Amino acid sequence: MKLDNVCVIGAGAWGTALAQAAAMAGRDVTLVVRTDQQAREINDHHTNRRALGAQTLSTKITAQPSPSAADCFILAVPAQSSRTALGEIAPALLADKPVMLSAKGLETGTLQRQSEILADMAPDAIPFVLSGPSFAADVAAGRPTAVTLAGDDADLTSALAGALAGPSFRPYAADDRIGVELAGALKNIYALACGAVEGAELGASARSALLARAYAEMARMVVAMGGSATTLTGLAGLGDLTLSCSSPQSRNYQFGMALGRGQKVQAILAGDAKLAEGVATTPVARALARDLGVDAPLIIAVDQLLDGHADITTIVAGLMARPLKREE
Numbered sequence: 001m002k003l004d005n006v007c008v009i010g011a012g013a014w015g016t017a018l019a020q021a022a023a024m025a026g027r028d029v030t031l032v033v034r035t036d037q038q039a040r041e042i043n044d045h046h047t048n049r050r051a052l053g054a055q056t057l058s059t060k061i062t063a064q065p066s067p068s069a070a071d072c073f074i075l076a077v078p079a080q081s082s083r084t085a086l087g088e089i090a091p092a093l094l095a096d097k098p099v100m101l102s103a104k105g106l107e108t109g110t111l112q113r114q115s116e117i118l119a120d121m122a123p124d125a126i127p128f129v130l131s132g133p134s135f136a137a138d139v140a141a142g143r144p145t146a147v148t149l150a151g152d153d154a155d156l157t158s159a160l161a162g163a164l165a166g167p168s169f170r171p172y173a174a175d176d177r178i179g180v181e182l183a184g185a186l187k188n189i190y191a192l193a194c195g196a197v198e199g200a201e202l203g204a205s206a207r208s209a210l211l212a213r214a215y216a217e218m219a220r221m222v223v224a225m226g227g228s229a230t231t232l233t234g235l236a237g238l239g240d241l242t243l244s245c246s247s248p249q250s251r252n253y254q255f256g257m258a259l260g261r262g263q264k265v266q267a268i269l270a271g272d273a274k275l276a277e278g279v280a281t282t283p284v285a286r287a288l289a290r291d292l293g294v295d296a297p298l299i300i301a302v303d304q305l306l307d308g309h310a311d312i313t314t315i316v317a318g319l320m321a322r323p324l325k326r327e328e
C-alpha cells in the first residue's frame, strides 16, 4: 500500500506534532484546520502558535480546511470530539485507508473506545491506535521518544510504523488495539490521581505506591475488556503511565494537582485549564468497571474527587482503610 502522504485531522498540539513527525519521516502532510487564520499562519509562517508556541513547522506540512484524499489518516481531536469530526468526513474518503487514532479517552454516554467510534462512523476504514509517552512539544521539537502503533494486519502495521519513523520518533508495531487504546485512556485517570497526591503534598512514596496499584488496576480493566496485560509492559502502558503520573508537563497531572489543592472541577475549568481527557473518561471507566465487575478502587476514588462529594483526605483515608489483600 502506498503511504507517501498523510492527512492529519485536528490541528491542536498533538495533531500538529504528529504532522511534524510525519513530515520529519519524509511524508507529505496535509493538516486539517478550522480557521482561515490558522491555515494562513501554518502555510505562510510555518508555525501554529496556539498549539505549539514558537515551534517552527516543516514546510512539508500544508494546512487546509477539510480533509482530501490521502494514503493514510491520523485523527487527533479530543476524544469527545472524534465522533463529530468523523461525521464531517465522507466515509468514502476513509474507506480501505489506514486511520490512526491518537486521542486518549473513552466516549461519554456510549462508553466507547476510539476505534469503536471509527467503526460506527467509517466502517470501511482500517483502524490503528497510536499511543505512548509523547508530549506534543517534545515530538514537535524533535526530542526523541518511542510509541506503540497497534493494528490488526501485522505487515500493514509495520509499514505504517516505518512511514512515521524518523530520527526522533520511533513507533513499535503491535497487535493489541484494545490494550493500547485502553492504556492511553486510563493513564489519564491515574495522572489525575497522582497529580492530586502531589497537590495535596502527600509525598513521593504515596505517589509511587499509587502508580503501582494503578498499573495493577489498569491490567484488570484491560484483561476484562479483551486486551492483553502484556501490552501494559510496553510504551503505551508503563511508558505513558510513568510519564503522565510523574510529570507536571502532563495536563492531566496539572489538573489533578489543582484538585489536590482543593479546587473544584468547575473552578478549574473556568480558569485557563487545558484539555485534561481524564476528566471525561473517569466516569466512563467507572461505569465500564461496574458493568464488567472489575475491582477499580482508584477509578472510583478519582471519580469521587471529580464529582466533589468527598475531599482528598477523606478519599485517601477510605482507600487506606480497605481490607488488606494479597498482592497479585
Ligand SMILES: NC(=O)C1=CN([C@@H]2O[C@H](COP(=O)(O)OP(=O)(O)OC[C@H]3O[C@@H](n4cnc5c(N)ncnc54)[C@H](OP(=O)(O)O)[C@@H]3O)[C@@H](O)[C@H]2O)C=CC1
Pocket: 009, 010, 011, 012, 013, 014, 015, 034, 051, 076, 077, 078, 079, 081, 084, 085, 102, 103, 104, 105, 134, 135, 136, 137, 275, 277
Ligand atoms: N498534547 C499532547 O501532548 C498529546 C495529546 N494526545 C491526545 O490527543 C488528543 C488531542 O489533544 P491535543 O491536540 O493536545 O488537544 P488540543 O486542545 O491542543 O487541540 C484539540 C484540537 O482539536 C480540534 N477540534 C476539536 N473538535 C474538532 C472537530 N469536531 N473537528 C475538527 N477539529 C476539532 C481543536 O480545534 P479548535 O481549537 O478550533 O477548537 C483543536 O485544534 C487528546 O485525546 C490527547 O489525549 C496524545 C498524546 C500527546
Ligand SMILES: O=C(CO)COP(=O)(O)O
Pocket: 104, 132, 133, 134, 135, 136, 188, 191, 240, 243, 244, 249, 250, 251, 252, 253, 275, 276, 277
Ligand atoms: O498523553 C500524553 C503524553 O503521552 C499527554 O498527556 P496530557 O494530555 O496529560 O498532557
